[in-house]
Amino acid sequence: xxxxxxxxxxxxxxxxxxxxxxxxxxxxxxxxxxxxxxxxxxxxxxxxxxxxxxxxxxxxxxxxxxxxxxxxxxxxxxxxxxxxxxxxxxxxxxxxxxxxxxxxxxxxxxxxxx
Numbered sequence: 001x002x003x004x005x006x007x008x009x010x011x012x013x014x015x016x017x018x019x020x021x022x023x024x025x026x027x028x029x030x031x032x033x034x035x036x037x038x039x040x041x042x043x044x045x046x047x048x049x050x051x052x053x054x055x056x057x058x059x060x061x062x063x064x065x066x067x068x069x070x071x072x073x074x075x076x077x078x079x080x081x082x083x084x085x086x087x088x089x090x091x092x093x094x095x096x097x098x099x100x101x102x103x104x105x106x107x108x109x110x111x112x113x114x
Contacts (some may be wrong), residue, residue, distance in 0.1 A: 001019050002026035002103040004095050009108030012085055020080040020108060022095035033080040035047075036069065039107075040091040048093070053076060085112045 008020040022034060035050040049069040050058045057069050068081040078095060092107040 002097070002099050004075065004091060004097065004105035006095055006105045006108040008074050009093060009110045011111040011113065013114050014086055014112055016085050016112070017081070017083045018085065018110060020082065020093055020110075022080075022105060024078070026071045027097065027099045029076040030073045032099060034071065035096045036080045037094045037096060038089070038091040039094065040088070043091075045094065049080060051082055082110070087112050
C-alpha cells in the first residue's frame with residue numbers, strides 16, 4: 001500500500017523559510033518521481049516542483065530561485081526547502097507520485113502572513 005506523509009508546514013512571516021518533508025512507503029522510492037503541489041484557498045492544486053528518479057528537477061516560474069526540491073533515497077524522503085516566502089505561497093502543500101495509480105499525501109498547511 002502506497003503512502004505519502006507530508007510534514008513541516010506552519011505559519012511564517014513574509015521573507016521566512018520552511019522545509020517540507022514527504023516520506024514515502026509502499027514504492028521503490030529510488031525509481032519514483034515525486035511532485036509537490038500547492039492548493040491556495042479557493043484555487044485548484046498547482047504543480048510547484050518535482051524531482052525525478054535521476055535527480056532532474058522542475059520548478060514553477062513563481063518559485064524559481066526561492067524553492068529547492070531534493071531527495072534522500074536512504075531516508076525515502078523528498079524535501080521542499082522554501083525561502084523568501086510570500087503571502088501568495090500560502091496554501092496546503094501536497095506531495096504526489098504515480099506508482100501504478102496516482103497517490104497523494106494528506107497535505108500540510110503553509111500560512112505566510114504578517
